[in-house]
Amino acid sequence: ETKGELSVPVLCQHCEVPICAMVCGTNAIKKTGIWGSVTVDDDLCVGCRSCVIVCPYGVLRLRNDSKGIIKCNLCIERLDGGGEPACVEACPTDALIFKSYNKLTSGSN
Numbered sequence: 195e196t197k198g199e200l201s202v203p204v205l206c207q208h209c210e211v212p213i214c215a216m217v218c219g220t221n222a223i224k225k226t227g228i229w230g231s232v233t234v235d236d237d238l239c240v241g242c243r244s245c246v247i248v249c250p251y252g253v254l255r256l257r258n259d260s261k262g263i264i265k266c267n268l269c270i271e272r273l274d275g276g277g278e279p280a281c282v283e284a285c286p287t288d289a290l291i292f293k294s295y296n297k298l299t300s301g302s303n
Contacts, residue, residue, distance in 0.1 A: 214245035231268040
């Protein structure tokens with residue numbers, strides 16, 4: 195979100211139980227893979243906006259062509275290749291980190 199010169203990232207939280215997936219009438223939104231990423235299948239999404247309405251974080255956006263939605267997919271292609279999400283890599287202040295839940299709760303690096 196941007197207002198003037200101030201910019202604040204508003205990111206998908208990849209919910210444990212994603213309500214956006216629960217309301218998706220075409221099953222285009224799913225929680226998948228070992229990373230627990232909530233993803234959108236562009237071939238199934240019809241742009242009905244149900245997910246946009248129910249997202250508690252307000253992170254889902256309608257695509258410019260109104261034929262689907264845009265949301266963070268946690269850069270799963272980068273994670274699968276051993277990298278980090280693009281937002282973490284690009285953060286100029288190193289304020290963003292990416293760690294598994296187990297590593298965060300165990301206190302290990």
